[in-house]
Amino acid sequence: MSSYSQLYAEHVATLQQRTREILTREKLAGLAIHAGQCLRVFLDDQDYPFKVNPHFKAWLPVVDNPHCWLLVDGVNKPRLFYYRPVDFWHKVPDLPNAFWCEQMEIHYLTRPEQIADFLPTVRDEWAYVGGHLEVSQLLGFGHFNPEAVLNALHYQRAWKTGYELECLREANRIGARGHLAARDAFLAGASEFEINLAYMNAVGQGANDAPYSNIVAINEHAAVLHYTHLSHQRIPETERHSFLIDAGVDVHGYASDITRTWAWRRGLFADLICALEVQQQAIIDEMRSGMRYTDLHLRMHQRLASVLVDAELVDMSPDDMVSSGVTAVFFPHGLGHLLGLQVHDVGGFMQDDRGTHLAPPEAHPFLRCTRVMEPEQVFTIEPGLYFIDSLLGTLQEGEHARRINWELVDALRPCGGIRIEDNVVLHADGVENLTRQAGL
Template sequence: MKDLAKYYPAHITELQNRTATILEREGLSAIAIHAGFASKIFLDDMYSPFKTNPHFKAWLPVTETPNCWLVVNGKDKPVLAFYQPLDFWHKVTKLEQDYWTDFFDIKIIGSADEVADILPNNKQGVAYIGAHEDVADKFGFELKNPDALLNYFHYHRAYKTDYELVCMRESNRLAVLGHNAAKEAFFAKASEFEIQLAYLSAVGQGDNDVPYGNIVALNENGAILHYTALEKQRPAQHHSFLIDAGASFHGYASDITRTYAFEKNEFSDLIEAMNVMQLELCSGLVPGASYVDLHIKNHHMLAEILNRFNIVTMDTEAMVNEGVTRHFYPHGLGHHLGLQVHDMGGFMSDDKGTHVNTPSEHPFLRTSRGIESKQVFTIEPGLYFIDQFLTDLSKSKHKDSINWTKIEQLRKFGGIRIEDNVIVHDDGIENMTRDFKLA
């Protein structure tokens, strides 16, 4: 992809500038970023899947190689200690010339401990960023994951460089391939497990490569928000299908959800109504607007749908004010997206980490930060028929306003969630997911 090489230099310049700014502010000289290492499973000789420190992969697309380090100071060429051991047990990732390699002073290390000769001798004023503070202690770092540095980088991570947007478009393109394959498998009456295999094959990524555990839910399983059981037995009848699945590209995630009805019925009409609502919410991602307000607007729009489909007979304003919609939609509208699926910095009002609380009645909202250009969000409204919340409603003062006959008809479908990945621009939005023709 030629755009990677085109935009990468400006990406590195931006990261260097951010690093120089925060080091000067904090009176530090450098940062040592540890990619991490693969952890051995307890009482076993196997390892848990390795996941790279997002602060490391922000700089370069090395996402599968443990024991690597970066030493950056915002001025000099960053030093990369690249782990390339001699190993006849496992396949070793070879370092090859690529669009990013000339931007680093690369030192090859054959063992994890060899990095000691590459790290600064004097650790005074050098901060360690990584998941393994015991490793930091071993190499003599006194300053480990300082809040000032993490807050600064997390806050600014929300503003994506053009290089990052190229990566995120590609992660969406890959995920759409998987979603189309999964949809086809559903209508061929496949099991959840078979649908998952179809998805991964189309994306070309394994369980440990995709950015999170895919949610592949048939029928009533769609009411379980983080369902990952993947039943191998095909159900007696296919009613509905909810898939929440993404892909990774150079460390950047996509996060997409779709819901399908097997037949044309009232549930399919509900899906279409939710789709119209979701697109309108996407259009609300305007610089200067409030994500919290957009989430609250979502509840008012959902109340109208619940009323229109005769699921709840209350006045829509009262439905929201009394918290009835939260029984059908218990999560937030979405979140920041990037190096992590739930990217950092969503609750900050500034780069010092000042926290902005979400409204107490919406505790699961994942961002309270204002909407700005170059940010990337998911928009994922939902409507579910969850036993726990329906039981609570049946015992509440609103029980007579619920159409329980309609609820019983809809329980077997589980729920609906529709999720796109959207870039905010000064002059409008870019819906990456829809641009790749996922309806």
Template sequence: MTTLTNKLKEEYSAHIDSLQQRTKQALLCEKIEGVVIHSGQEIKAFLDDNAYPFRVNPHFKHWLPLIDVPNCWLIINGEDKPTLIYYQPVDFWHKVIPLAESYWGEFFHIKVLTKASDVDKLLPYDKKDFAYIGSHIEVAKALGFEEINPEPLLNYFHYHRAYKTSYELVCLRESNNLAVTAHNAAKKAFFSGATEYDIQQAYLSAIGYTTNETPYGNIVALNKNCSVLHYMTLDKVAPQTHKSFLIDAGANFHGYAADITRTYSFKRDKFAELIARMDQLMLNAVEGLKPGVSYVDLHIATYREIAQVLVEFDFIKVSADTAVESGIVSTFFPHGLGHHLGLQVHDVGSFMADERGTHINSPEKHPFLRTSRIIEAGQVFTIEPGLYFVDSLLSTLKDSKNSDQVNWEKVDSMRDFGGIRIEDNIIVHQSHNENMTRDLGLN
């Protein structure tokens, strides 16, 4: 048995205990007997017999690392051993995934389902006291569920998802380990002069992935394409000159995501100096990620430091305070500092003040924040400040009353480089932060 498997086995029992306790408390509050969690099912493309890639229900994979098997179900009441209904059809058209022995199997009563439409024979007979959790509402109604994704129940689960168990942290470290391996392969491909497409293939090949196995579509951008925040095109022709490279790409382990971004300059030039400065800024933000601090306040502090970078590199003609007050910093940094990370890349519960789901609004001047929650130990975040030279945003700024605050000659000299984003994945502990990305060797 490998060291990683041993770690998973050691921590899994406590993970299940924690989920059982959360479920029991949630069910008591809502006066519901139990929950039935649907892994999901394949969805066919319109007017086609081909299905979209299967994405498992995150509530399902919270309990066990089955991420590629549709038509499975969990029956949970917070006290008794959960029941797993495992779909294993007789099928000669498609590969059937057998139920292998694993560290998690002993924690479930397992019932095998050979025909998806027969699942009602294995579900609770009287469903009025059970809530369905899943995306297939028509299936839930056909089976007789009346409580379907009840909001108070989901709010409770989503709020507590922010607090990761030790088992979850093992999974997140391993997803970072995979992503770091792939990022290093992509970096090597860039400096060898590869195309965006070939860099993507180097990334996937390094960890044996297909495109559908990444937790989100990789962003692999060269030169000016780095200014497109969600660039997905993957040019197959190399640019005449390699100037810059931005890669935002992750990995999955047992359903837990890594989300890492790096930016590189092909030469040791002014853009390379700007990357180094933004890297230090990112690490400063990581240092500020402390229990009791509002993530909003950390974003605003970083926003001001980006204003200072604009001053240092002579991109603006005014002070950092003036740039913050006028809002021109948002042209160069148009997104939030980061987000919660876990079973989903942008994990749930990010705007909740409590387990009832009380919403914490983002500040009016920072509408693109992905979390407004108070930082606490046991939570996992990305930190990903950016500085971009986006033509459309710069055009709007140039036509505005604040145009004279910008040194346009300096800004224009950076347009062909596109922009910079640097992103690490951080576990917040009570006494310190654990930077999984850096600890695993990606600088």
């Protein structure tokens, strides 16, 4: 028996309970969860890579097979309709034989349209959950992605079951292996493209398997927060300054999201990496149940201000630096986000299961989470310190320009920036750092 089997059985029981409560409240008979279908490239005979509906993979780890369906009512055993076409052009999915099979009543479809033969005769009280309105209309469902249902599901996803936590632990263990391989490739002089190959080889996942596009950035490319171009050019040692990698792994549909930054040589930039890492670990230690994530983000800006003062980059008090927005020039994104079935997992702004929205502070518009943190929730903690020309240009024209050590800033621009990101679980008795425990 797989080590996941018992954890998965408990996971399904939790989903059943949540579903029962939602269906009762909304007076629905059940949910028809559609895995999704492939999208054809415009004016071509090929499809885009398939990405499964996250509501589908919340129930079972089938992430690469379109046209599957789940019928759930919170009481009866979930019914899986598994797509296995007769096809000699493409590989047909194997017959299911995994730890999750015992928890499902499995039926087979050879053609997508066969699902109509298995659906309830009366569908007025059934809700379609998926990304294809035309399919929902064709099959005659009474409800299409009802907002009240999705709000409740998204809000509840923040609390992870034991099965989900184990998937996230494994994603970090595999991801750590890839990050170490990427570091070694950088130190051996590899290009961004070559480093990415080393990472993918170490984790055993290709670009279409990854939960997001890998960010592999040498030198000033690290100042582009979502840099994904992957240069083939090898940078000479004398011009090699820094390396940032932000890359994750998918395990049974759950994502790791890890970032590390490395310096090519000793000096100020290497010292800044160490200083930011100290503050990153300190802010993780401050996490407590009942604390709002927004407050944690603001505390990190105070900590970053101290780093900037100690490095003699900015001559201002930490309070003034934060209130004036100077720290946001060097750290423009949020401290982190919820993590799980999606990299930027849903529900980060929800304050209750009705979907009450709390926006981030006006001065920090890119923060992705404003929730009160509670046990068994998983977050990324990813402070940064960047030298972004467009933001620095605005600062240089503003009232605080004279408080900036522009000579040092200019010396650091070729390094791009720093980001250090761990995946952490908040428990009632402390924090479990999945990334550090994995060996990074």
